[in-house]
Amino acid sequence: MTPRPASSPIDTSRPHPARVYDYLLGGKDNYPVDQELGAQMPPVAKAGVAQNRxxxxxxxxWAARTGIDQFLDIGTGIPTRPNLHQxxxxxxxxxxxxxxDNDPIVLRHAEALLISTPEGATDYxxxxxxxxxxxxxxxxxxxxxxxxIALSLIALMHFVPDADDPYGITRTLVDALPSGSCLVLSHFTSDFLSAAQDKTEEYRTSGISLRPRTRAEVARFFDGLDLVGPGLVTAPQWCKDTPAPESDGATDSFHVGVARVLR
Incomplete structure (x- = not known):
């Protein structure tokens, strides 16, 4: 399938979360305004986005190996291999x-997200x-x-302020899924950050609505769902059938979890 042309021009006058994330991952699809904000982030930020990825x-x-063969990925971000479909x-x-996704630059790169196997399919x-x-x-x-269906909300809901009802949005999406589906979610937290490491205000000053949430607040996204082991943990702690990555906890900045939808 072919994405439609970008509906709005790329705004290079203010940073965008997808492009700052790309910068922190070492990508090239970002602009000076994104680089300026990204450069203000402490080393823990780069480590955190790598752990999240x-x-x-x-x-x-893991979801694919359990037999799920359909994925709805919201907040895709700029393509970075391997992408979810790969x-x-x-x-x-x-x-x-x-x-x-809702960033015109992501749309312009959507062709990379649409290179499917002959047996499968992708859409944007x-x-x-x-x-x-x-x-x-x-x-x-x-x-x-x-x-x-596996619903993927990776590093997304912390950009949705409380006034926009992030829990209600998530519930609407999850309620549409059949039994046997799962929610894959990661969310930025400042639970483990020092005052010097927490750059929430820098993001907000730049025009990006950033809302870190505590573990208890992130747990609410999984209300009514069956969290699979190891439960709601930091990004390096989540693993099932692959070895756990090494982490000393000093760079943890995401709460993550996977939960089954059981009707």
Missing amino acids: AFMHRAVG IAQEINPAARIVYT LDADVREPGRILDHARALLDFDRP
Whole structure:
């Protein structure tokens, strides 16, 4: 499938979360305004986003190995190999993936997200997570909502302020999933950061709405779901059928979890 042309020009006058994330991962698809904000981040920030990305790899691989072959990834970000579909389709070439993001630069790179195996399929939607109904309507054209789907909300909901009801948005998305599906979620936290390491105000001053949440607050995203082991933990601590990465805890900045939808 081919993404539609970008509906709005790329705004290079202010940083964007996807581009700052790309900078912190060492990517090249960012602008001076993103680099300026990223350069203010302490070393723990770069380590944290790398740990978060590695968690996504492990969680998606685990979901695919359990038999889930459909994925709805919201807040996709700028493509960084391996992308979610490459992980899933390496395990099951017939896997089908719908990507969603709201940054024009991500849309311009969407072709990289659409290179599927012949057996599988990928699609891309330019939309905001605050439009869950629109996202679900689009996803139904490619995904079978009578069979399990993995919903991926990776490093996304901390950009949704309380006023926009992040829990209600997540509930709307999860409620549309059939039994046997799962929610894969990671969320930035300042629980383990010192005052010097916590750059929340720098993000907010730049125009990015950043809302770190505590472990208890992140746990609310999983209300009514069945958390799989090891439960709600920091990114380096989550592993199932792959070795746990080494971590001394000094760079932990994400709470993560995977939970099953049981009806």
